[in-house]
Amino acid sequence: MKLVVTEKNDAAQQIARLLSTSGKPKADKVYDTPVYRFSHDGEEWVTIGLRGHIMAPDFPPELKYDRKEGWYGLTTEGEHLPARLPDDLAKPPYETKRKPFLKDGIDIKGWKVPSLPYLVWAPIEKLPAEKGIIRALKNLAKKADSIVIGTDFDREGELIGSDALRQMRQVAPDTPVSRARYSAFTKAEIDHAFQNLVELDQDLADAGESRQYIDLIWGAVLTRYLTMARFGGFGNVRSAGRVQTPTLALVVQKERERQAFVPEDYWVLWGMLAPKGSASEDDSFKATHATARFKDKAAADAAFARVRDASEARVLSVEKRRRTTNPPAPFNTTTMQTAAAAEGISPARAMRLAESLYMDGLISYPRVDNTVYPKSLDLKACVRTLSEVPQYRPTCQALLSGGPLHATRGKQETTDHPPIYPTAAADPGSLQPAEWKLYNLIARRFLATLGDPCVTEGTKLTFDVEGERFTSSGTVVVEPGFRAIYPYGQRKDEQLPMLSEGDVCDVRKMTLDAKQTEPPARYSQGRLIQEMEKCGLGTKSTRASIIQRLYDVKYLKNDPVEPSQLGMAVIDALTEYAPRITSPSMTSELEDDMTKVAEGADTQEDVVTHSRALLSGVMGALIEHKDDLGNAIADAVTADAKVGVCPKCGRDLVMKTSAKTRGSFIGCMGWPDCDVTYPVPSKVKVEPIEGEAGVCPVCGAPRIKCKPFRSKAYEICVNPACPTNREPDIVVGTCAVCEADGRHGDLVAHKSEKTGRRFIRCTNYDVCGVSYPLPQRGELHATGETCPDCGAPIVEVVTARGPWRICVNMNCPGKEKKAASRAGRGRGTSASAKASGAKRGTRAKSTKSAKTKSAGGKSSKAKSPAKGES
DNA sequence: GCAAGGTC
Structure with a gap:
């Protein structure tokens, strides 16, 4: 029997389908893991899918959480951090085992290593993370005559395969092993890969493993440091990492730019015009002075003085310009997340929904970089399938009745998976509303990629009003093309009346508005995903969850994305003492190191040790400033919780959590000296109001801003007994x-x-x-x-x-x-x-x-x- | 109670 090990169940199924002589592999289970049995060239084959990484790197148990000690080297009192180092490093249980690492200034592999906290130099072990799968894998490996590693064709795939092989070697030390490398699930590609088997590239796997180790070491050391510098109670982890910290830094930097922004005054002179003699309100349109922004108030006033009592505007010119917008490229993970974010679905939620749609057989594999449909994809058949959905029928019929279909192509082309497209017709009634929303977006995007360009006509009118020039512009869709099926992000038509040169309009109103320039906009979640991709931070599979993580640890809040005081304090501290972790360059340097390991120019041990040395180099400064950082974090947390000032004692009123009921309330920081408390309005997000507006003029308690989910924010006094609330x-x-x-x-x-x-x-x-x-x-x-x-x-x-x-x-x-x-x-x-074999779809959910x-x-x-x- | 990377 030949055993093929793939990275995921889906791949095991596809390979079995493509290699089986009959085309119909038999689905079976080993313990609880699905496997696929078939015959190929008269030989019995079986494929098994892993679940990504089956082994998880971790520190040895004695360096993990200890009830008495907390995280090693850092106690819940926080006081021990400097005191334990380096004194405690000489104490058991580690002195015998790891002594060489603990002395001051020793040379390790050519790098000078100062005295360090244990964790930086702690050994790492890889422990089984998917026990059930490992059991099934070993069971099959014992029976196999030969083994083929068929994990994904990338660095992580090589590592996943290598980890799986190590497990199998425990029970099948001598079974021949080879590696199949493929990048598309097509008959030709899979046949070729299995006829040209190669060896597992251990250097490449080692490169991937170095990444695991370095991420864990830096992440764990800095997270424990930040968390314990001032322990905020269980559930208050202050995390840091190679990807999350630079991502947070992007958001913080944008916020700093906004804070540093000095608004400039400008003036806008505009009026409402209408064709001469028209009485209808609908005919009026806006015209703006040719100087769109007056920087000089005197000039603005002078122009306004000339036109304020004007009654007529004469058309000087009419310019028309046609613009064609090409249909969008097929969706990959990033563009799908961005488009979903624009529709109010966060990237993390979009991925959860996409996973669910994929498992229900409604869309293709959602983790892809590819933006070019493969030739093997039958576009016509897809359109025919979609025509079952009533909303898409007219578009589908138009596409099917035309000539051959031409799809747009995106810039990224890979062949492992097709871009995200709908694989079956969905029934809106049987999906959760959010699932339907995402499916609808994906289905319409697919149809849009087959559509015609959208043609719009822009009109620019220039007027003379008492010697001043005004302009007015409008845009109208002439040929909707793909826009008919894909209206996302489309601007509303602005229709101007039909006017010709020399025509005269009535001036209905003239206004001079004083305005100020706006600071740069915050990132939307979609923009942040794009920015991360640009900086090389994270992968298509991890970016959404990393942003979510930053929200979960309360570094980020709101949407558009805003850093909390805590998030800013963490970035400030790390920028000062461990700047390496705050910059995307750590990722690019890591990539270079990985390449060296993969090419055999460097070893995993060297690269990881070098990284440990770099981290150890900043430990001294971190530990020295532990209290400063603890104070900064505590102050930031208080500032984040602040809702106003206590009317009784003048100290801060903050959001608190009741120890008894676990519910939130607003309480005075002066407790127990001051007993002022207020209830928190339910089901709303609460924000303080800055300045005078943040104090109730009637009772002196703070006024707060309440933002209910998906509806308009309002402001109230927190004191329920206040006459304003009666x-x-x-x-x-x-x-x-x-x-x-x-x-x-x-x-x-x-x-x-x-x-x-x-x-x-x-x-x-x-x-x-x-x-x-x-x-x-x-x-x-x-x-x-x-x-x-x-x-x-x-x-x-x-x-x-x-x-x-x-x-x-x-x-x-x-x-x-x-x-x-x-x-x-x-x-x-x-x-x-039903047709798509939905197993755990909507039925269970709606019953629940x-x-x-x-x-x-x-x-x-x-x-x-x-x-x-x- | 730690990261980021796979996938469920």
């Missing part, structure tokens, strides 16, 4: 429980002065116990109506999105019905999803969400009338 009590209905008991009770909407939360309570609450929750936002009105399903009152809530009516009973049977019908919509499995909903309803604190009666 709402009149409203009678919204009659208590059904009290009526049944022969009493009368009014249901009254209150706002608690303590918590600021709104709720409904019966005036006889002590007797009947009837209360209901209320939406916390929006203006509340009584309707006088009762719910047909449960008899509870119906209230109207007016928000920015408009008024809506709701039955206040959380357990109302009507809500269950609605929830069921919502879930039911997702329950139907589409023909396409339906369950969550009903469970939430039952556990609600609201007491229904029925419950009150019993």
Whole structure:
């Protein structure tokens, strides 16, 4: 039996399909791992897919977390950091084993190494990370006559293959092993690779392993240092790394540019014009002075003085220019992430969604650099498949009825995977809304790459107004081309009226606006991904998760991306004491070292030791300034948590977490001397307001900015008892429980002065116990109506999105019905999803969400009338 | 409780 080991299940399946004589390999399992059995040239073959790296490098157990000691060399008190070094380095359990590394100023491989914390010189071991797969791999290796390593054709692939081989060698020390190198799943390519087997390139694998070691050593040492310089409690890791830190530095640098930016005044002179005699408002259009930005106020004023009372504008010239925009290139990971980010899907979320669509068989493999469709891809068949989706049908039919299809080509061409394209027709009803949003983007992008250019016509009108020149421009789509199916990022048409040279327009209004130049814009998440790619930071598979990591450790906030005070403090500190890690150049130097190892010009040991020496070179300065850094971090964390100033004692009010309930509240830094606390408005992101506007003029408590998810931010005083937050009590209905008991009770909407939360309570609450929750936002009105399903009152809530009516009973049977019908919509499995063999698709998800909903309803604190009666 | 790189 011949054993083929690939990097992932998908590849194992494809290779089996392409090499099997019958074309139909048999799917089997070894323990829990899928394998594919088939015969090839009369020989029995089996393929198995790994899950990427199956081994994880780590420090020996004694250097990992210790309950008493914390991370080695750094305790939770933080005090021991300098004290433990170098004294403790001479102590057991390490002195016998690792003594040579611990003396001052010794030579290691030609580099002078000063006294160091252990970790910098600690040995690294590789431990099994995928035990189940390793078990299956060994099981097959024992039975195999020969082994082929068929992992991806890149450095990491060589390393993954080498790790797998080491495991197999434990049980099959003498079985012949070779390496297949392929870069596309086509019959010709795979046949060629397996007829021209080579040897595993251990140098290349060693290069990859050096990368693993260097990343771990620098990351772990600096992360432990930052975290322990001032321990902020569990769950407050301050991380650093070869990729994440330079990425954070990019964001911080942009923020510094914005802070250093000095706005300049300028003036814009503009007016509204309309064709002579037109009475319609729709005909008016904007015209701006030919000097788009007046830098000089006197000149602006002078021009304005000449035109302010003008009544006529004469057309001096009409310029028309046609512009064609070519259809976009096929999606690879980066361009897909960027386009998704522009639609409000973060890169990390886009990758999660793409993974799910891929597993459901709806799109092709989502981790690709390639932007050129391979010749083997049957574009027509893809279009035919997509025509099953009603939204795409007209476009698909137009494409199919035309001549041969021509697709755009992007700049990057590789042949391992095709660009991201839809592989099956999706049913919007059976996908989660976000999944559909991404699928729709990918499907439309695919159709757009086959479309015609979009032709727009721009018109530029020049006017004379009392001797001053004004211009007006508009753009109109003439031939939508690919834009008909791919409207993303398209600007709205700006239509100008039909005018000719010499025509006269009415001047409806003239205005002089004083403006200021804006600082450079922050990065959007999409732009940051692109910037990382430009700087060589991370890979297509890791960039999204690295940005997510920076958000998770609270170095970044908001979108567009903004650094927190903490993020800036970390960059400042590392720039001063370990500048190497803050710059993308560490990555490029690492690449050079890797190349040397791969070429055999240097060894893994040399490269890693050299890197350790560089790190050890900065340890002294880091440790010396541990307290400065600890203080800077603590101050930054406080600044990030600050919401305003305490009206009672003048100290900072910060966001705190209750030890008992785990909930957040706003409390005074002066506690226990000062006991001022406020509740945090629920379901919103809270930001302080700078300056005078950040203090409530009525009660003196801070005013804060609240940003609810996906709706408009608003500002309120944090003090729920403040008169600015008071709402009149409203009678919204009659208590059904009290009526049944022969009493009368009014249901009254209150706002608690303590918590600021709104709720409904019966005036006889002590007797009947009837209360209901209320939406916390929006203006509340009584309707006088009762719910047909449960008899509870119906209230109207007016928000920015408009008024809506709701039955206040959380357990109302009507809500269950609605929830069921919502879930039911997702329950139907589409023909396409079935065809594509969707296993863990939408069915499980929607059932789960339906369950969550009903469970939430039952556990609600609201007491229904029925419950009150019993 | 550490990184970045694979993949799920």
